[in-house]
Amino acid sequence: MWFLMALLLLLLILRMPVAFSIAISSLVYLLISTDLRLVAVAQRISAGADSFLLLAVPFFVFAGELMNAGGITRRLVRFANALVGNVRGGLSYVVIVVNMVMAGVSGAAIADASAVGSVMIPSMKRNGYRPGFAAAVNAAAATIGPVIPPSVGLIIYASLANVSVGKLFLAGAVPGLIMGLYMMIVCYLVARRHDLPRGEPVHWRELWDSFRGAFWALLMPIIILGGIVGGVVTPTEAGVIAVVYGMLVGKLVYGEIGWGDIPYLMAKAAKSSALILFIIACSDLFGWLLTLEGAPAQLLATFSSISDQPWVFMLIILAMLLILGCVMEGASLMIILTPILLPVLARYQIDLIHFGVVFQLAIMIGLLTPPIGMLLYVVTGVGDVSMQETLKELWPFLIALVIALLLIAFFPAITLWLPGIWVEQG
Secondary structure (H helix, E strand, O other): OHHHHHHHHHHHHOOOOHHHHHHHHHHHHHHHHOOOOOHHHHHHHHHHOOOOHHHHHHHHHHHHHHHHHOOHHHHHHHHHHHHHOOOEOHHHHHHHHHHHHHOOOOOOHHHHHHHHHHHHHHHHHHOOOOHHHHHHHHHHHHHHOOOOOOOHHHHHHHHHHOOOHHHHHHHHHHHHHHHHHHHHHHHHHHHHHHOOOEOOOOOHHHHHHHHHHHHHHHHHHHHHHHHHHOOOOOHHHHHHHHHHHHHHHHHHHOOOOOOOHHHHHHHHHHHHHHHHHHHHHHHHHHHHHHHHOOHHHHHHHHHHHHOOOHHHHHHHHHHHHHHHOOOOOHHHHHHHHHHHHHHHHHHOOOOHHHHHHHHHHHHHHHOOOOOOOHHHHHHHHHHOOOHHHHHHHHHHHHHHHHHHHHHHHHOOHHHHHHHHHHHHHO
8 A cells, every 4th residue: 555655656746747647656556566457447447437426527617617718707806896995905805705706606726816816916916015915815715716616626525425515515605705704814914014005995886887797607606506405406417507607698798708719618628627537537546446455444443543532533634634735636635535534534423524625625725835736836827926925925824724724624513504404494
């Protein structure tokens, strides 16, 4: 088992693509340490992507591309600016509010960081904000996207843990709001300390006009989440509805998507989806080998020898996830570890819905930490800001997110409250 893990880490350190690192390390381990036939590789990789629930992934990715290309970001920025832009440091609050709303449109951190950052970072720099702070707040706020529903990451977890997507989506709503609140507190403290610029007062007519412009974007998450939670549609059907809705809004309502744009957006979404599904497929082989070698039983024995207390286990797991998040891509981490951790979670009687949200939030923090830190590379690229400046301004947001993670991890009622209400009403 340790040879397999060490080989994977070595390939990742050598900057080999994640999917190939997983597949090659699994293949080498299978040839050297087992007597299994090579046909097992093809069988497990095929089985890894053979899930009806995973059909929702490309649809939600495509819907996000349509909404981002259809003028949604600019209209949401205008609406958020009318709401909170007139206070001191107002543009930093605008970034957080826009990302919270965008979370209900795309649910992808990288896409949100690119779409919002390309608009807001130049605007913040023109208005006197420090470039590092502008990049840092955009990177941190993008972590909200995959926690607030709909979320591709939560769909992947649901397929691995065999839990309800609707419950997971509901469970992520309150934690996402808490993340946004904690980051707003950071923005407030930074604004007071550094005397950040104050926006111009907004007339009520501008607030109304900006709301009307953003109305169709604000309606999308209600339609998607309402359909899934209400049992009207499956997650895959909701993804199809999101695609049709995004196309209609972008083409007919806003008029910013032409027929010639759709093939390009489809190709872009197909590329992103293929990457995600290929990682999932290869990770299934890796996880199967770990299970075959008794990794879940060894892990359970290790944790049981340390403590019988669930909070101790949770603390160790969180530390492990934050460390691994520095060197591994989040989706791969979730796909590899979830099957291994399921028996341990059952042993400590930790709710799988609750843990799924905690897992997703821990992965998002990993997107902010070098050397992987994909969100850092995105915002520094689109905003033309140095990595050193961004990291210098990022630490207060990291502290806020870690505090939010600990709060959500050790108070399960935060995540389970809304799913509990849904079950009672159902």
